Amino acid sequence: MSTSNELLWSIGELAERAGATVKTVRFYSDEGLLPEAARSSGGHRRYGPRALERLRLIRSLRTLDLPLPEIRRVLEDEDAAGPALEDAVDSRLRELGNELKALRWREAALQLVRDCPPAQRVGRVRLLGALTTPPSTAPLARFWRAWLPPRMPRRATAAFLEAAVPEPPDEPHPSQALAFAQLHAMTTAPCPGSRQPQPEVHRVAGASGAALLYEGLVEAFELAAPHLRAARDPRPGEALDAYVAAYAGAYRSRDTPDFRRMLDAHLSTDPRLDRYWELTAVVLTPPGGSPQPTPGSADDWLRAALQRDNAKAV
Template sequence: MPASHDGLWSIGELAGHAGVTVKTVRFYSDRGLLPEASRSAGGHRRYGPDALDRLRLIRSLRALDLPVPEVRRVLDEEDAWGAALEDAVAGRLRALGSQLRALRWREAALRLVRECPPGERAARLRLLGAVDTPPSTAPLARFWRAWLPPRMPARSTAAFLEATVPQPPDDPEPAQVLAFARLHALVTRPCPAGEQPQPEAHRTAGARGAAVLYAALAEAYELAGPHLRREREPHAGEALDGFVAAYASAYGTRDTPGFRRLLAGQLAADPRLDRYWELVAVLNTPPGGRPGPTPGSAHDWLLAALRAQIAEAA
């Protein structure tokens, strides 16, 4: 690639060697990405041969959709293939993943509207219009934070939210988009009298007692999971004992037949969140699969096991 007698190229020569327009070279020069070697007597830009490799690298980075500030950080690093490039590529991959996830949710939402009966489209559009794309679980977390006892330890609250707030699937079916939209509507609608109904355990155990309760209940729900997956009838056993022990520990009492009868009555009178867990089950069901256990379905199975045991002993 011959250059002029001083070994430098004009802006047009550099553009020709790189296969780009003069406007492109000027754009990168004006932003400090492509330094000039000098200026001619007439004030025209002059570039050294190393500018060609730099320009090609800039074009490659821009082809990966890296923004100009990220390109500058890569070029400013001594080793152009070092940490700055790794960070920039990782950032773009995260952004692209989020964009793809949003597109999949939009596609599923469009299919949902197309496939539903005409008479239901207006209602479904209202549901979908209230949800971000991709969807945020923040409203669900706020719902549960308001439901939990005040001043519950942060670590216990985080563990509870992890178990109760479902993560929307990355590639949803239309039914899952509808389930999430309905879940969002459920947790954001105003509660009667401005407050969410609280279970008796919150009043009896208090914040720290509730933290102990939910940690122990999580273990009982996990033990009940295999029985639910195998569709076994509710029955006494380790899962039920752990379930009752969780409440007994939170209340500071012993597990006795009398306590089990009182507990069954109390839990039957507690406010129900069945619709929430029904929708969570839809979100957690893989395409073509069967719904897996949720904390709600595990709770219902254990409560049914408790009632069956009491009835058998009567």
């Protein structure tokens, strides 16, 4: 409580000194954020300089758009500039980043609707309206989990999903937003027979063999990526050896010339997901940028390298 020598203000006087409204002061006081120094004989609140300092800090924190619970934690921290304030600012920055990303995706979507031919606008609105903003990769991941062999170990599945599912860019060009919306539509559309056609190796490998296969393929794709970025022609080497070894392990075979010829023949008849990888390449590469390798483009390069290697062995 105050002493007789302490400067005290009514709620209106405190509001005037802080440049706030009486309603604002009463709200923060009712929330327990402003310390009362005393009460008048009539029961009215009286505030001292500490309340004025606290009110100015609260209003500054609100200007930074910090929510009330975060402000309360900052005020309860013994050091006003301590960990609570740092955590609150970091949290708000993350939220703002997500909000800005969502706004950029909405902007790209609006540009796509505005710039397309009038006859296509309703269809494009429906296509883009199926996305959340910012968009989620969960439907793409579900698509791949259904496509991969059942009971694959979680670690192997996660490694392949990391390579196969493109992250939506924070600042999408309209073409990237359109490609991601088309990926979403492709991966959420019902499949004939309820399941995508499966490569023959899925049946042969089983869960344990499939894990080795996809771990090996991810390694081979990573080894092929520098060749793709440098626009080198497909060629035998470490990347191709890793690629063939992944399949040899799944087929419980050895890497021999005969196996390579058999593999080439099998791969030429396997179901393809070319459209998925074409759209993924658009999502990953802004207009004018260098094309980014995808598992699809790496697989194409490695298959061509396998064919070239087999042709040389004949």
